[in-house]
Amino acid sequence: xxxxxxxxxxxxxxxxxxxxxxxxxxxxxxxxxxxxxxxxxxxxxxxxxxxxxxxxxxxxxxxxxxxxxxxxxxxxxxxxxxxxxxxxxxxxxxxxxxxxxxxxxxxxxxxxxxxxxxxxxxxxxxxxxxxxxxxxxxxxxxxxxxxxxxxxxxxxxxxxxxxxxxxxxxxxxxxxxxxxxxxxxxxxxxxxxxxxxxxxxxxxxxxxxxxxxxxxxxxxxxxxxxxxxxxxxxxxxxxxxxxxxxxxxxxxxxxxxxxxxxxxxxxxxxxxxxxxxxxxxxxxxxxxxxxxxxxxxxxxxxxxxxxxxxxxxxxxxxxxxxxxxxxxxxxxxxxxxxxxxxxxxxxxxxxxxxxxxxxxxxxxxxxxxxxxxxxxxxxxxxxxxxxxxxxxxxxxxxxxxxxxxxxxxxxxx
Amino acid sequence: xxxxxxxxxxxxxxxxxxxxxxxxxxxxxxxxxxxxxxxxxxxxxxxxxxxxxxxxxxxxxxxxxxxxxxxxxxxxxxxxxxxxxxxxxxxxxxxxxxxxxxxxxxxxxxxxxxxxxxxxxxxxxxxxxxxxxxxxxxxxxxxxxxxxxxxxxxxxxxxxxxxxxxxxxxxxxxxxxxxxxxxxxxxxxxxxxxxxxxxxxxxxxxxxxxxxxxxxxxxxxxxxxxxxxxxxxxxxxxxxxxxxxxxxxxxxxxxxxxxxxxxxxxxxxxxxxxxxxxxxxxxxxxxxxxxxxxxxxxxxxxxxxxxxxxxxxxxxxxxxxxxxxxxxxxxxxxxxxxxxxxxxxxxxxxxxxxxxxxxxxxxxxxxxxxxxxxxxxxxxxxxxxxxxxxxxxxxxxxxxxxxxxxxxxxxxx
Numbered sequence: 001x002x003x004x005x006x007x008x009x010x011x012x013x014x015x016x017x018x019x020x021x022x023x024x025x026x027x028x029x030x031x032x033x034x035x036x037x038x039x040x041x042x043x044x045x046x047x048x049x050x051x052x053x054x055x056x057x058x059x060x061x062x063x064x065x066x067x068x069x070x071x072x073x074x075x076x077x078x079x080x081x082x083x084x085x086x087x088x089x090x091x092x093x094x095x096x097x098x099x100x101x102x103x104x105x106x107x108x109x110x111x112x113x114x115x116x117x118x119x120x121x122x123x124x125x126x127x128x129x130x131x132x133x134x135x136x137x138x139x140x141x142x143x144x145x146x147x148x149x150x151x152x153x154x155x156x157x158x159x160x161x162x163x164x165x166x167x168x169x170x171x172x173x174x175x176x177x178x179x180x181x182x183x184x185x186x187x188x189x190x191x192x193x194x195x196x197x198x199x200x201x202x203x204x205x206x207x208x209x210x211x212x213x214x215x216x217x218x219x220x221x222x223x224x225x226x227x228x229x230x231x232x233x234x235x236x237x238x239x240x241x242x243x244x245x246x247x248x249x250x251x252x253x254x255x256x257x258x259x260x261x262x263x264x265x266x267x268x269x270x271x272x273x274x275x276x277x278x279x280x281x282x283x284x285x286x287x288x289x290x291x292x293x294x295x296x297x298x299x300x301x302x303x304x305x306x307x308x309x310x311x312x313x314x315x316x317x318x319x320x321x322x323x324x325x326x327x328x329x330x331x332x333x334x335x336x337x338x339x340x341x342x343x344x345x346x347x348x349x350x351x352x353x354x355x356x357x358x359x360x361x362x363x364x365x366x367x368x369x370x371x372x373x374x375x376x377x378x379x380x381x382x383x384x385x386x387x388x389x390x391x392x393x394x395x396x397x398x399x400x401x402x403x404x405x406x407x408x409x410x411x412x413x
Numbered sequence: 414x415x416x417x418x419x420x421x422x423x424x425x426x427x428x429x430x431x432x433x434x435x436x437x438x439x440x441x442x443x444x445x446x447x448x449x450x451x452x453x454x455x456x457x458x459x460x461x462x463x464x465x466x467x468x469x470x471x472x473x474x475x476x477x478x479x480x481x482x483x484x485x486x487x488x489x490x491x492x493x494x495x496x497x498x499x500x501x502x503x504x505x506x507x508x509x510x511x512x513x514x515x516x517x518x519x520x521x522x523x524x525x526x527x528x529x530x531x532x533x534x535x536x537x538x539x540x541x542x543x544x545x546x547x548x549x550x551x552x553x554x555x556x557x558x559x560x561x562x563x564x565x566x567x568x569x570x571x572x573x574x575x576x577x578x579x580x581x582x583x584x585x586x587x588x589x590x591x592x593x594x595x596x597x598x599x600x601x602x603x604x605x606x607x608x609x610x611x612x613x614x615x616x617x618x619x620x621x622x623x624x625x626x627x628x629x630x631x632x633x634x635x636x637x638x639x640x641x642x643x644x645x646x647x648x649x650x651x652x653x654x655x656x657x658x659x660x661x662x663x664x665x666x667x668x669x670x671x672x673x674x675x676x677x678x679x680x681x682x683x684x685x686x687x688x689x690x691x692x693x694x695x696x697x698x699x700x701x702x703x704x705x706x707x708x709x710x711x712x713x714x715x716x717x718x719x720x721x722x723x724x725x726x727x728x729x730x731x732x733x734x735x736x737x738x739x740x741x742x743x744x745x746x747x748x749x750x751x752x753x754x755x756x757x758x759x760x761x762x763x764x765x766x767x768x769x770x771x772x773x774x775x776x777x778x779x780x781x782x783x784x785x786x787x788x789x790x791x792x793x794x795x796x797x798x799x800x801x802x803x804x805x806x807x808x809x810x811x812x813x814x815x816x817x818x819x820x821x822x823x824x825x826x
Binding site: 014015016017018019020021022024025026027028029030031032033037038039040041042043044045050054191192193194196197211212213214274276279280281282283284285287288289290291293294297298299300301302303304305307308311312341342343354355356357384386389390393 | 430432433437438443444446452455456467488489528698711715720724802
């Protein structure tokens with residue numbers, strides 16, 4: 001089964017609910033960028049016998065083991081001692097490690113705290129991995145046919161040492177990994193099963209694998225390929241996938257839906273004004289997450305009260321009485337009003353019942369109206385979104401952004 | 414060594430760097446709250462043989478195994494099939510699971526996609542665990558002397574099922590764990606070392622442990638105690654901690670800063686209008702995350718362009734020319750303007766440079782002005798917040814909410 005790399009993270013805090021383990025993902029990301037795959041990962045507490053057991057088991061099963069955590073100066077840092085026990089090596093003061101710790105404190109203009117000397121007590125015969133950002137030296141040893149790298153748990157120190165010491169050692173030992181080329185297509189408006197159904201129906205180039213992920217309400221289609229002419233096959237795969245998924249694909253790679261819309265607006269030189277009721281400013285927040293929104297976003301109105309809808313959007317009392325604030329008529333009036341007041345190319349409005357209260361039999365929780373106006377177009381549509389308040393608000397914000405995306409894409413053609 | 418509980422999370426995305434595993438920490442947190450300790454955890458990819466190997470190994474080593482992920486409808490969801498292989502059970506359509514999936518779609522008013530039927534293909538002889546929030550039923554089986562619970566990987570579904578089905582099963586099987594009583598105080602405006610320094614200087618009741626967590630920009634102080642009279646000692650500890658931390662504590666338990674402010678506004682019967690520049694609607698979004706905001710939030714203005722500041726907030730051209738849009742003068746004019754226009758008790762305004770562009774030597778990125786006005790008070794202050802665009806925007810939104818909290822708390826006295 002080829003080369004197997006395993007990650008072991010050590011720390012009580014990972015198993016008592018205090019914090020999620022982010023080191024494994026950081027290691028996996030760096031390794032994946034160099035073409036290496038992490039086979040599996042595990043976490044154990046700061047209990048010496050548990051660490052010993054995990055080290056013995058994993059070194060016998062895997063070829064490369066990357067261990068993080070438990071190298072600090074305090075009494076609950078037990079990794080070095082456990083490594084000495086697991087591999088039957090004496091624990092002794094490592095002169096190179098001690099010198100490195102002294103240098104670290106000297107750089108900071110401080111005297112070394114005696115407690116830090118413990119960080120130089122290491123199993124005999126290890127190679128020291130320098131740590132430019134902290135006191136804990138890392139180390140490397142070979143045992144049970146496995147290369148083991150011990151790194152501190154502090155993320156910044158860990159990733160720097162991984163790049164500086166571990167990746168070069170892997171490249172030397174294993175040769176460069178076979179780069180895995182990946183392209184991610186982001187989909188809105190098709191469920192995961194429907195997305196998969198469409199891709200099942202087409203034939204992708206030889207060796208291209210497809211995986212799916214959900215980042216609610218988005219579906220991610222991951223096309224992956226390695227080996228010869230990977231780029232060409234990936235291009236072909238993307239073209240075919242885009243053909244079958246059509247304009248449900250809103251981005252490739254890491255772009256968000258809001259970033260796509262922001263780029264379209266900027267590119268088209270179009271200005272936008274927003275009138276938000278149930279989303280309470282979330283659409284504006286998403287569009288301003290990235291820099292440069294001042295180019296296209298003239299203003300946004302969060303009009304929770306009817307008085308605000310009257311003042312700022314000129315939604316009439318009659319309209320509110322006849323149709324209610326949650327209606328297609330009101331959404332359209334809001335979009336017209338905000339566009340006229342802000343004097344922008346586009347006016348976008350949303351109004352709805354996010355819940356949990358406020359629903360009626362005719363307009364249950366999840367009822368939402370979206371309206372978009374420009375000089376030449378007016379569009380309004382009602383939805384019934386599922387789920388709780390958070391889900392209704394998120395779906396409303398994303399659907400509104402998707403309206404902008406489709407409108408601007410149509411205008412580009 | 415007593416009862417051993419292990420967590421196994423399944424998914425390519427956990428081992429290729431796409432996402433960190435947060436389910437393990439969520440499970441550990443819930444279990445810890447009931448007095449159970451997680452012994453260790455591991456993650457494997459969506460590879461059937463790897464899942465089979467992990468299930469066999471872990472069920473032989475541990476007494477309880479909680480598995481998440483791989484129960485979805487797509488081809489890379491392999492957990493049920495792997496469980497059937499690992500425990501030598503045939504895979505068959507489970508009528509109860511199928512009925513549950515049908516009911517889920519019916520509730521949403523949708524027809525079931527044929528592909529979702531796969532989610533009812535389960536190993537023979539399992540107990541179904543209901544899923545109120547999604548399509549994937551969970552299941553439970555006993556094998557190799559281990560109780561195994563299979564839950565979906567979607568965090569909200571997983572935690573709900575853990576609470577509804579797994580915890581009661583554990584309590585029945587193992588007896589109640591020794592409840593760990595915990596109280597969390599949430600702090601804004603003091604760094605973690607400073608918070609810890611204040612608590613180090615006081616003497617807490619016997620047996621009360623303190624832990625710290627950071628949920629940027631907030632610090633969480635966790636007071637924990639078990640055994641006799643735990644409640645009384647926890648009360649005492651909270652009182653002492655509140656004494657030393659003063660009004661930097663904004664909430665106990667799970668309340669957010671925005672929820673605290675929303676409750677204060679509702680309780681005081683005060684109305685609010687917002688004028689946001691650099692936060693782009695984020696403050697309004699936070700205040701409307703929870704239901705009931707219509708009671709106090711009259712309106713919010715996202716005034717990115719100067720024209721919007723003039724129209725809606727009556728910020729004059731002269732003021733903008735003399736002081737610039739990022740100035741104490743402008744913030745105050747915005748707060749006055751929005752309060753006057755909306756006719757509310759309070760007017761809150763923020764303006765600043767979130768970056769990465771737009772900074773000058775006199776007003777670098779991170780320069781932010783906040784202003785709050787009421788009938789009897791006017792306050793404006795400038796900040797220089799550290800970090801990137803996201804951090805500056807988040808700190809601005811939280812500081813503005815904290816101004817409201819402190820203003821309303823003072824009014825309550």
